[in-house]
Amino acid sequence: MRAAPRGRGDHRFCVAPMMDCTDRHCRVFHRLLSRHARLYTEMLTTGAVLHGDRQRLLGFSEREHPVALQLGGSDPDAMAAAAAIGEAFGYDEININAGCPSDRVQAGRFGACLMAEPERVAACIAAMRRACRVPVTVKCRIGIDDRDAYEDLRTFVDAVAGAGAETVIVHARKAWLRGLSPKANRTVPPLHYERVYRLKADFPDLTIVINGGITDLDQAAAHLAHVDGVMLGRAAYHDPMLLAGVDRRLFGAAMGRPEPERDALVEALAVYLESEAAADPSGRALLRHVQGLYQGVPGARAWRRSLTGPAPAPA
Numbered sequence: 554m555r556a557a558p559r560g561r562g563d564h565r566f567c568v569a570p571m572m573d574c575t576d577r578h579c580r581v582f583h584r585l586l587s588r589h590a591r592l593y594t595e596m597l598t599t600g601a602v603l604h605g606d607r608q609r610l611l612g613f614s615e616r617e618h619p620v621a622l623q624l625g626g627s628d629p630d631a632m633a634a635a636a637a638i639g640e641a642f643g644y645d646e647i648n649i650n651a652g653c654p655s656d657r658v659q660a661g662r663f664g665a666c667l668m669a670e671p672e673r674v675a676a677c678i679a680a681m682r683r684a685c686r687v688p689v690t691v692k693c694r695i696g697i698d699d700r701d702a703y704e705d706l707r708t709f710v711d712a713v714a715g716a717g718a719e720t721v722i723v724h725a726r727k728a729w730l731r732g733l734s735p736k737a738n739r740t741v742p743p744l745h746y747e748r749v750y751r752l753k754a755d756f757p758d759l760t761i762v763i764n765g766g767i768t769d770l771d772q773a774a775a776h777l778a779h780v781d782g783v784m785l786g787r788a789a790y791h792d793p794m795l796l797a798g799v800d801r802r803l804f805g806a807a808m809g810r811p812e813p814e815r816d817a818l819v820e821a822l823a824v825y826l827e828s829e830a831a832a833d834p835s836g837r838a839l840l841r842h843v844q845g846l847y848q849g850v851p852g853a854r855a856w857r858r859s860l861t862g863p864a865p866a867p868a
Contacts, residue, residue: 563589563591563619563782563804564591564720564722564760564762564781564782565589565777565781565782565783565803565804566587566589566590566591566773566782566783566784566785566799566803566804567590567591567592567593567722567762567782567783567784567785568583568590568591568592568593568784568785568786568789568790568796569593569764569784569785569786569787569789570593570594570595570596570621570623570648570650570692571595571786571787571790572595572596573595574595574790574842575592575593575594575595575790576594576595576838576842577594577612577613577614577617578829578838578839578842579790579839579842580592580594580613580614580617580620581614581616581617581825581839582793582822582825582839582842582843583789583793583796584616584617585813585818585821585822586793586794586796586797586799586813586818587796587797587799587800588800588810589799589800589804590796590799590800591619591620591621591645591646592617592619592620592621593620593621593622593623593648594613594620594621594622594623594644595623596623596624596625596650596653597610597611597622597623597624597625597635598624598625598626598661598663599624599625599626599628599631599632599634599635600626600631602624602635602638602639603631603634603635603638607638607642611638611639611642611644612642613642613643613644615643618645619645619646620644620645620646621644621645621646621647621648621690622639622642622644622646622647622648623648623649623650623692624636624639624647624648624649624650625650625653625658625661625663625664626661626663626677627661627662627663627667627670627673627674627677628677629673629676629677629679629680629681630680632649632677632680632681633677633680633681633683633684633685634684635647636681636684636685636689637684637685639685639687640685640686640687644687645687645688646687646688646689646690646720647681647685647687647688647689647690648689648690648691648692648722649667649674649677649678649681649689649690649691649692649718650663650664650692651663651664651665651667651668651674651691651692651693651694652664652665652692652693652694652724652728653665653735654666654694654697654728654729654730654733654735654738655735659730665693665694665697665728665730666697666730667693668693668694668696668697668700668705668709669697669700671708671709671711671712671713672712674691674709674712674713674716675712675713675715675716676716678691678713678716678717678718679716679717682716682717688719688720689717689718690718690719690720690721690722691713691718691720691721691722692721692722692723692724692764693709693710693721693722693723693724694723694724694726694727694728695723695724695725695726695727695745695748695749696727696728697727697728697729697730698727698728698729698730698731701727703748703751706723706748706752707752707755710752710756710759711756714756714759718759719758719759719760720759720760720761720762721752721756721759721760721761721762722762722763722764722782722784723749723752723761723762723763723764724764724765725744725745725746725748725749725763725764725765725766726738726739726742726743726744726745726765726766727742728742729741729742739765739787744765744766746763746765746776746779749761749763749779749780750779750780753779753780753781760781760782761780761781761782762780762781762782762783762784763776763779763780763782763783763784764783764784764785764786767783767784767785767788768785768788769788769795770795770798770799770802770803773785773803774802774803777803783803790842790845791845791848792845792848792849793843793845793846793848794815794845794846794848797812797813798812815846815847815850818846819846822839822843825839826839840860841860843860844856844857844860
């Protein structure tokens with residue numbers, strides 16, 4: 554298996570895949586804030602990758618690296634074919650969604666319900682590894698429904714590791730597949746970070762990334778005493794300036810740079826809007842992702858209001 558390109562294999566800090574959020578415009582914005590954070594696409598189903606408009610769905614900017622493609626599916630052959638396509642597009646990692654609890658995802662037999670079928674996930678990983686050379690990783694929960702004992706999680710991780718997954722991202726909450734909405738599943742089931750720590754102790758050779766309920770870099774740094782990486786989702790999306798401190802705080806001063814200032818970011822975003830003007834004259838594809846840029850500082854409301862009016866003139 555080919556090693557990830559230098560500088561693209563570190564999961565120390567990741568921005569979670571989020572539906573309707575982490576599209577290519579969002580990822581370009583996040584890359585302006587951090588050089589080293591690992592970025593993830595929205596989940597794409599194998600059907601979309603195999604039969605949809607691939608350039609629209611999979612196309613991305615070179616500036617986004619390191620960037621991973623998250624796939625939703627459960628058929629090993631389809632997952633392998635989609636992984637090969639993702640590699641051909643240049644993604645640094647292919648990630649399997651085994652954590653989303655939505656009814657629509659369950660109906661497609663992927664997402665969190667796959668935690669009940671570790672052998673099937675292992676078969677997908679084995680097929681994907683034969684089809685592509687970039688790392689194949691898994692994002693899961695600590696359990697589902699009544700399959701929520703630590704031994705259930707350990708059995709799942711043992712299976713995927715045995716098939717060749719070297720990185721497992723674990724949302725430290727179980728998922729209820731019936732009775733809770735996806736939103737409620739992000740907050741209602743209690744967090745059990747200690748189980749993820751234990752997983753790292755039991756699988757020292759795996760890269761274990763912790764996810765769920767992490768809202769700032771102090772918390773992220775504390776988790777890194779126990780696991781290899783942290784993943785933030787909505788906290789980073791709604792308050793993106795949090796990402797501006799990631800490189801120096803979590804990757805070290807030698808890898809960092811002066812934290813970007815908001816005004817400089819606005820200028821960079823204007824340049825990006827100009828480059829995208831032919832495809833999106835309104836700029837809405839990007840502007841919906843930057844509403845939180847002034848979160849928590851004077852002028853935040855005026856900034857959000859400005860984004861609902863005419864798009865800013867290109868620089």
